[in-house]
Amino acid sequence: MTSGEVDAVFLPVNMAAKLYTKGPKFKLAAVSGLGSLFMVSSDNLITTWKDLKGKTIYLTGKGATPDYLLRYLLLENGLDPEKDVKLDFSVQAPQIAQLMIAERAETAFIPQPFVLQVEMKSKEARTVLDPQKELLRIRGGEQAFPFTAFVISPELYENRPEAAAAITEALGKSINWTQENPREASLLIEKFGIMSAAIAEKAIPVSGIKYIPAVQAKESVEDFLKMMLDLDPVSVGGTLPDEGFYFDK
Numbered sequence: 001m002t003s004g005e006v007d008a009v010f011l012p013v014n015m016a017a018k019l020y021t022k023g024p025k026f027k028l029a030a031v032s033g034l035g036s037l038f039m040v041s042s043d044n045l046i047t048t049w050k051d052l053k054g055k056t057i058y059l060t061g062k063g064a065t066p067d068y069l070l071r072y073l074l075l076e077n078g079l080d081p082e083k084d085v086k087l088d089f090s091v092q093a094p095q096i097a098q099l100m101i102a103e104r105a106e107t108a109f110i111p112q113p114f115v116l117q118v119e120m121k122s123k124e125a126r127t128v129l130d131p132q133k134e135l136l137r138i139r140g141g142e143q144a145f146p147f148t149a150f151v152i153s154p155e156l157y158e159n160r161p162e163a164a165a166a167i168t169e170a171l172g173k174s175i176n177w178t179q180e181n182p183r184e185a186s187l188l189i190e191k192f193g194i195m196s197a198a199i200a201e202k203a204i205p206v207s208g209i210k211y212i213p214a215v216q217a218k219e220s221v222e223d224f225l226k227m228m229l230d231l232d233p234v235s236v237g238g239t240l241p242d243e244g245f246y247f248d249k
Helices: 013-022 065-076 093-101 114-121 131-139 154-159 161-180 182-191 197-206 214-231
Strands: 008-012 027-034 037-041 056-059 086-088 107-111 126-129 146-152 209-213
Touching (some): 008 013, 013 146, 013 214, 027 161, 027 214, 037 065, 056 093, 065 131, 093 114, 146 214, 161 197, 161 209, 182 197
Parallel strands (some): 056 086, 056 107
Antiparallel strands (some): 008 146, 027 146, 027 209, 037 126
């Protein structure tokens, strides 16, 4: 991205903001996914966030959305992320799912579709906590937090604005088609070796796939970035991005 080799990228929302603030001015074209992280565990005694005290929690994305979001929710529930839990970033989400299924890990903070994969194949593990609901309880709002940003390069929106608009529109059509045709989409997902159609078809409705143009997503994006700014200014580049961050075709 910094060398100008790519024109469009999917990033966590906070990383997109940080890049815009500190580096090349990639703009947010759309939010392409809402929060789909869940706490899964084979410990059926976990019913509140406070019950995570003393647990080792497997997750990915150190310094990215999963890390900051979990730390925020732990702090809001009176737990110190540095002392009251152990956060393990040693393996990626697919491997975490396999550890859960093999009963070699007890608790994990992972996104869909890996949550569904664990629930379908594990004897004990299940979803115990929903961070989307907890965040709405704490901060208000009506929908899950913005999770994935689709950003476009200055080269694209400055020199080829019609191409920037076209690719953003095509993304929206693709996401909407996937939502409306999960069976057909799942067959394509299997065809390209991503995962089995059986799991993909069930995962599509619960994976937070959503298309929201940047100007419509601005309010929820800013609220989420404010939360992260208060938690750790470094997470968003030290300040909130200005109005220019939001691409308007």
